[in-house]
Amino acid sequence: MSDSSHVGYLEAEKGLKSWLFTLDHKRIGVMYLFTVFFSLLLGGLFALLLRLELLTPTTLIFSAKQYNQLFTLHGAIMVFLFIIPSIPAALGNFILPLQLGAKDVAFPRLNLASYYIYVFGALFSVFSLFTGAVDTGWTFYTPYSVESSTSVIAMTLGAFIMGFSSILTGVNFIATIHKMRAPGMGWFRLPLMVWALYATAIIQVLATPVIGITLLLLILERILGVGIFDPTLGGDPVLFQHFFWFYSHPAVYIMILPAMGIMSELVTTFCKKNIFGYSAIAYSSIAIAIISFLVWGHHLYVSGQSEYASMIFSILTFLVGIPSGIKVFNWIATMYKGSISLETPFLYFLAFIFLFCIGGFTGIVLGALSLDVHMHDTYFVVAHFHYVMMGGTVIAFLGGLHYWWPKMFGKMYSNKWSKISWFLIFVGFNWVFLTQFVLGASGMPRRYYNYLDQFQPLHAFSTVGTWVLGSGFLIMTIYLLHSLKYGKVASANPWGGITLEWHTKGPTPIHHNFVDTPQVNYGPYDYENVEIPS
C-alpha cells in the first residue's frame, strides 16, 4: 500500500509551470474544478444579494437596474461559467480516462486549449461586470438585448467563446470513449458515468454551435445590423427565441445527464451491488439526448408560435419523463437489498432522488399547455428549474466531488462537517425553493423588482432560506480547503468501489494513471465477480 516508489500525479512535477502547461487530464480537471467552484461561489453571492433585495416589496438596497443586473449575472455565471463545465469538464476530465483504463484523453493538447478558451471566455463575462454589467436576463432575448445600453457584447462574446470550449471538450470525449477503452472493455462494460458523458458530448457537439452562431448574430446585430431579429426591418424576434432554445434546452441535458451518470456510480458503490437494469440506464441516456433536441418549443408557448407546434412540443416534452423515470426506478431498485452505507456522497445521492423527482414532475406540469399559460414566467418556473439545475445537477456535482475527492487529492475531508453541510444545503434548498412553488402558483411573476405586499411573507421566508443554504456552502468550502492541507491521507479505495479509477494504486493515481494497462473481464458493477481493490 504505502509503497515508497509510488509518486502521485500531484507530486510528479512541481511549480506553477507544471500546472499551467500540463497535458495531464487529471491536472486539467483539477484546474477546471477550482475555476468552476470559484464561479459557483460568485454566482451564489449574486443570488444571496438579489434575494436580499426581495426581502421587502419595495426598494431595499439596490436600484431596479442593479437588480436586473444581479439576476442576469447570477443566471449567466451559473449557467455558462459553472453548471455547463462543472461535471463534464471538471469531474469528467479527471474521471473519464481513469474509468476507461486509459492513460489520457484522446487529445491532451486540445484539452488544455479548451481550458484556456473557457478561462478566456469567462474573463470576457467578468469584464462585462465592470463595463455596465448586463440587464437582459441570461436569455438575451431580442429586441431588448439589441437596444440595452449595458455591456451585452462582452457577456455574449464570453458565452460564445466558452461555447467553443464546451464543443472541444465534447469532441475530445467522443474520440476518447470510442478509441481509448482498455482491452476487454466493450460498450456494455462501460461505467454508466461514461455513457452519460457520451450522451452529453453528443449534445455538446450538436447543440452548442447553434448558440454560437445565435450569439454571434446578436453581436453582429448590435454592431453592424443584420436585420433578421429586427421587427422594424421585417425580421422576426421570435426566431431568436427558437435559436436560443434550440441550444439552451438541450443544454439543460448537458447539465443533467452527467449528473445522472454520477448517480449510477454512487448507488452501486454505496450499496455494494450490481446496477439494476444496466442497459436500460445506458440507453435512456441516449434517448434523453435525442429527445432533448425536439422539445425547445415548450419555452415559446406564449411567444406566438402556432398552436399545433405547441401541442407537438408538449407531447414531446412529456416523453422526456419516460427515460428519466426509467433511471430513477432503476436506481431505487438497485438499493433494494443492497448493503447501504450512509457516507456523505450517498447522502447526496438520496437528496438527488428526492429533489430531482420534484423538479422532474413539476417539469411535466409546465409541459402541459393550459397550465403553462398560467404558470409561464412565474416563480413556479423559477422553482422548477432550480430543482432540476441545483437540486439535480449541483447536488450530483457535490456528490461526485465528495466521492472522488480522495482520489483527486489523496486526502479525506471531515466526515462530521460534510454531513452538517449536506444537511444545511438540503434543508436550505427546500426552504428557498419549495416556497417559490407556492409563490409562483399564487401568481408572483419572475424577475420583478417590486411586488405586491401580499407576497412579502413568502418572499421573506424564501430569503431567510438562502442564508441557511449559503452557510452550508460556506462550511463546505472551509472543510474542503482544510482537508487539502490537514486532511487524513486517503486509502487507495476508501469507499470500496470497483470501477477502474479505484484500481489505481496509492491515494492519487500516478502520472500515467495505471502501472499496467488494466484488462477488463467483467461488467463495471459486478460485485459478485470482481474483488474489491484495496
Place this chain on the structure above:
Amino acid sequence: MNAQPIELKKHEVAHHFETAEQEFDAAKIGMWAFIAQEVLFFSALFVAYAVMRFLHPDMFINASSMLSWKMGLFNTTVLITSSFTMVMAVQRVQVNKIAQSINYLIATLGLAGVFMVVKYFEYTSKFSHGIFTTKFFVAEGAFETLPIFFGLYFVATGLHGLHIVIGMGLIIWLILRARKGEFHSEYFTPVEMVGLYWHLVDIVWIFLFPLLYLL
C-alpha cells in the same frame, strides 16, 4: 522539380496511444465530430434564410438578382477544383510522393487565394452601391426589407470567407511541415484532417451559392 529529395522523419506515436492506428482513428473520429458541429453552426444561417425567405419571397427574388451569378459561378468552379487538388495532395502523400503532394497543396492555396480575391471584388462593388449591413445600408431598392437579404448575405459569406482564410493558414502549416519530411505513407493524419475540413468549406459554399445567387 525539387533538387534535393525530402528526408522523411519517423513518426513517434504519442505516449497515451498504444498504436499508430489507434492514434489515426481517434483523430479521424474527432475530426468528424468537429465537422458535425461546423454543419450545425452554419445550419442556423440556413434556417434564418428559409424563415426570412418565407416571410419576404418577392424581396429575395429581387435581391438575389442583384448579385453577380457569373462571379459566383466562377468561384464555385474555383472551390470545386481546389477540393480536387486537396484530394490529390492527400493521395500523393499516402504513396510517399511528397514533392507532388506539396505542389498540390500550393495549388489548393492558390485557388483559395483566387476565391478570396473574387470575393473582395464582389464586396467592394456592393459597397460602392451603398449596400452594407442594415445599420449602414444606404442603397435605394424596390423593397424596404432589402437590408435583411444583404445582412444574411454578408454574415453567411463573411463567415464562410473566414473559414477559407483559416483553411489557408492550415494549408501553409501543412506545406511547412511537409517540407521538413514529417508526412509520409506511415503518418499523414494532419493532411487528411485538413483535407476533410477543406471539403466541408467547399460543401458549405455549394449550398450558399444557389441559395444566394440563383434562387
